[in-house]
Amino acid sequence: MTQSVVVQVGQCGNQVGCRFWDLALREHAHVNKTGVYDDALSSFFRNVDSRKSDGGACGFGGRIQHLKARAVLVDMEEGVVNEILQGPLSEVFDSTQLLTDVSGSGNNWAVGHMSYGSVYREQIVDKLRKAAEHCDCLQCFFLIHSMGGGTGSGLGTRVLSLLEEEFPEVCRIVTSVYPSPEDDVITSPYNSVLAMKELSEHADCVIPVENQSLVDIVNKIKHMSDGGKPGLTIRKDSSIISGQGGLRGAEKPFDAMNNIVANLLLNITSSARFEGSLNMDLNEIAMNLVPFPRLHYLVPSLTPLYTLADVSVPTRRLDQMFSDAFSKDHQLLRANPKHSLYLACALMVRGNVQVSDLRRNIERLRPSLPFVSWNQEGWKTGLCSVPPVGHSHSLLALANNTCVKSTFLDLKERFTKLYRKKAHLHHYLHVEGMEQSCFSEAITSLSSLIEEYHHLDATKGKLIPDAPRLSIAR
Amino acid sequence: MSVVTVQLGQCGNQVGHELFDVVCGDAHDGQRRSYCSVSRERFFHQTERGDLVARAVLIDMEPKVIKHSMNKAANSGRWTYGDDAHFSQKQGSGNNWANGFCVHGPRHEAALEELVRRQVERCDRLSGLMAMMSVAGGTGSGVGTYVTQCLRDTFPKSFIVNQLTWPYGTGEVIVQNYNSVLTLAHLYGLSDAILVHENDTVHGICARLLNLKHISFGDVNRVIAHQLGAVLQPALTTDSHGLYSRNPLGELASALVCHPEYKLLSMSTVPQMPSASIAYSTFSWPGPLRHLRQMLVSNSKMEEGIDWQVRLPAASERSRSLTGGGRGGGRGGGGAAAAAIFNRSLANLLILRGKDVYSAETGGFEDPALFTSWLSPRDAFSLWKSPVPFNKYEKSATLVSNSQALLRPLDDMSLHPPVR
Numbered sequence: 018m019t020q021s022v023v024v025q026v027g028q029c030g031n032q033v034g035c036r037f038w039d040l041a042l043r044e045h046a047h048v049n050k051t052g053v054y055d056d057a058l059s060s061f062f063r064n065v066d067s068r069k070s071d072g073g074a075c076g077f078g079g080r081i082q083h084l085k086a087r088a089v090l091v092d093m094e095e096g097v098v099n100e101i102l103q104g105p106l107s108e109v110f111d112s113t114q115l116l117t118d119v120s121g122s123g124n125n126w127a128v129g130h131m132s133y134g135s136v137y138r139e140q141i142v143d144k145l146r147k148a149a150e151h152c153d154c155l156q157c158f159f160l161i162h163s164m165g166g167g168t169g170s171g172l173g174t175r176v177l178s179l180l181e182e183e184f185p186e187v188c189r190i191v192t193s194v195y196p197s198p199e200d201d202v203i204t205s206p207y208n209s210v211l212a213m214k215e216l217s218e219h220a221d222c223v224i225p226v227e228n229q230s231l232v233d234i235v236n237k238i239k240h241m242s243d244g245g246k247p248g249l250t251i252r253k254d255s256s257i258i259s260g261q262g263g264l265r266g267a268e269k270p271f272d273a274m275n276n277i278v279a280n281l282l283l284n285i286t287s288s289a290r291f292e293g294s295l296n297m298d299l300n301e302i303a304m305n306l307v308p309f310p311r312l313h314y315l316v317p318s319l320t321p322l323y324t325l326a327d328v329s330v331p332t333r334r335l336d337q338m339f340s341d342a343f344s345k346d347h348q349l350l351r352a353n354p355k356h357s358l359y360l361a362c363a364l365m366v367r368g369n370v371q372v373s374d375l376r377r378n379i380e381r382l383r384p385s386l387p388f389v390s391w392n393q394e395g396w397k398t399g400l401c402s403v404p405p406v407g408h409s410h411s412l413l414a415l416a417n418n419t420c421v422k423s424t425f426l427d428l429k430e431r432f433t434k435l436y437r438k439k440a441h442l443h444h445y446l447h448v449e450g451m452e453q454s455c456f457s458e459a460i461t462s463l464s465s466l467i468e469e470y471h472h473l474d475a476t477k478g479k480l481i482p483d484a485p486r487l488s489i490a491r
Numbered sequence: 492m493s494v495v496t497v498q499l500g501q502c503g504n505q506v507g508h509e510l511f512d513v514v515c516g517d518a519h520d521g522q523r524r525s526y527c528s529v530s531r532e533r534f535f536h537q538t539e540r541g542d543l544v545a546r547a548v549l550i551d552m553e554p555k556v557i558k559h560s561m562n563k564a565a566n567s568g569r570w571t572y573g574d575d576a577h578f579s580q581k582q583g584s585g586n587n588w589a590n591g592f593c594v595h596g597p598r599h600e601a602a603l604e605e606l607v608r609r610q611v612e613r614c615d616r617l618s619g620l621m622a623m624m625s626v627a628g629g630t631g632s633g634v635g636t637y638v639t640q641c642l643r644d645t646f647p648k649s650f651i652v653n654q655l656t657w658p659y660g661t662g663e664v665i666v667q668n669y670n671s672v673l674t675l676a677h678l679y680g681l682s683d684a685i686l687v688h689e690n691d692t693v694h695g696i697c698a699r700l701l702n703l704k705h706i707s708f709g710d711v712n713r714v715i716a717h718q719l720g721a722v723l724q725p726a727l728t729t730d731s732h733g734l735y736s737r738n739p740l741g742e743l744a745s746a747l748v749c750h751p752e753y754k755l756l757s758m759s760t761v762p763q764m765p766s767a768s769i770a771y772s773t774f775s776w777p778g779p780l781r782h783l784r785q786m787l788v789s790n791s792k793m794e795e796g797i798d799w800q801v802r803l804p805a806a807s808e809r810s811r812s813l814t815g816g817g818r819g820g821g822r823g824g825g826g827a828a829a830a831a832i833f834n835r836s837l838a839n840l841l842i843l844r845g846k847d848v849y850s851a852e853t854g855g856f857e858d859p860a861l862f863t864s865w866l867s868p869r870d871a872f873s874l875w876k877s878p879v880p881f882n883k884y885e886k887s888a889t890l891v892s893n894s895q896a897l898l899r900p901l902d903d904m905s906l907h908p909p910v911r
Contacts, residue, residue, distance in 0.1 A: 018554060018555070294707060301629075371705045371706055372706060373694070376659060394660065394665075395665050396663065397664055398663055
């Protein structure tokens, strides 16, 4: 069984991360009834007996003494991390896993990436190495951050390149929260584009998530639970925005949205942690879904959003769950994949779903989904027998789809609007190590990425001529 | 006369587990003693206490599936896997054939060979080795190919048969075609015979013949296991002179693989029906055998929807070319439309199990028109019999065929995606 380490950077990263750990504990508590520290738990938690003198790590099979998260928390201001340490999750982290500073990055990518990046480089590498050493077999780093701010975006991408340098064989899966157009940070386009270049070069795959989509989903669920049809109430712990059953008592703002991202991470790793009839490991995600190294942006969608509390109401048919996964409303990015070209698609199913249901739905939905000509059967499927808390089955769809192009185009446009006027540039250029060329390289990288997607889009419906084959020298 | 099975990857381990379950159950049902003892000797090692331990090695690059299979076997109460007969690592092959073949295989070669050697040494007489794997994933395909290579090096004189499971055509793993083509290319030089099961076909059997509403991988694996069991359980062959054959894999290979370029074998079984219907059905030989023959001729994978229009080509078209027209069936250039989709066989093996096997009329399978012109039906057709009913059917027949049936799936596989 392999282990994964979660690296959470910046305010957004840490808040999402906090929800992740809460929900992870809830899920394992739900599944693990015996209190024995098993393989599944070890993928994200260490078992520590503080009474032991050597630092206390316990192996498998023993009773759970004290669970410590395999995490590294980084933030350049103390507020968020302190809050975590004062809350019910304080036991799960210890001080060696934290890295904080006082003044924050001022929404400035350059401050995060260049200044703090160099100052804290040694410490970051040290903490990462410690986390890695606690792992028997480290498979993956999950990086959680936002793109619009300064720390998450700047320092987060610096951490990403450090991960590639120090641990080149370990997979890097990045969950990035992209800013919405109405974002309150004015320099978010600069920060996002500068970060995009790093993501394209150093990440194995990126799961982009957009705040606006999360808000829409939250509203949809709240509408359903408040104003919906009489007699139809939602099971409180089942909706993907709920943290019910976790450690944290009162719900805070942004919790609902962050719970969605946390659920996303839990579902991705479910097949690696729990057993099933068709397992899908983390290294299979990049292997199957990334046809060309730079095109590694996977659009996620999670269904169902909730289950109804009243068990006598017939459960929504399984097929509806599959259809929903491809509908615009369930995507965590504001995009409509059905109208763009699919390069590859992964369906990770949890719970009481059989292979016949899966095949039937794939055959049913396939004709309406445009796939690229060289990958007409481009499905990767995984079946995990353990359902998430509160559901009997669930589906996570990860699509490598050209619809991300519109998100990137949006970003490029907002960047160009500011850059043309050189607005706010001086804050960046004042930082040691930052030059104008960084900006131009970043926007070039983004443009070429958009161009690659555009190129593929143009082939939609047509057969691409084959690349010339190698001829054998005679 | 013992067969050592090597189960590779998730699919290999799951199907292998079902196979041992099936053969253990079959030999258990108070059948004739000689049948039971041959079957037991073939697949299990008996400890001093009389417990049955499967002659199997379980290999996977991640531990979950092996743990699951071993627990299930232990809980069955009838047989178990050997405690030390398994090998797993922490991290899987990531659906990457190269990872399996070039990294994991060589790295663990010594350990894997040791495990197989231990099982082989426990056999009084080794009849052969069977490697079970899927071709779509990373471990089954990559490590499986490497292990087959090691087996061939270590046991050059033994029969090695590979049982392959092909993935669903509509995609199970995106890079499945790469993994499959790489596997088949290597196995062709290493294996003595390659038994192929396609997920699509077996799924169809579950849905249309067995009438299962919700088909799980367990159901699919059980159908595959029953087909394999029908082939590998004891049978009386022409060479065995009235006793159950001691050399199933060897006789299988020599009966069917008449040319080293043609090793892919497909299987069909009749009848297949929901267990609830068995009590109400009567079984006789002529009907099922006729169906089976037409299934072969029309390349139909199951007993439903058989195309009875397809007929054997007339004598004049047969001698046209060696392979009978290459792709797409016996198209002898301007032949009749019916001959265009006729499935020409190189060799066929028919296995009959159940009551009145000696009175079954199998002349239809010896028709020279079924085969190529360079093998006489006497050499191309083999018949095995067993008076013991198998799998609850009073009479059942299995046809293992070396024919053009697997051409379409092979074509599909090698066309997508185009290799640069």
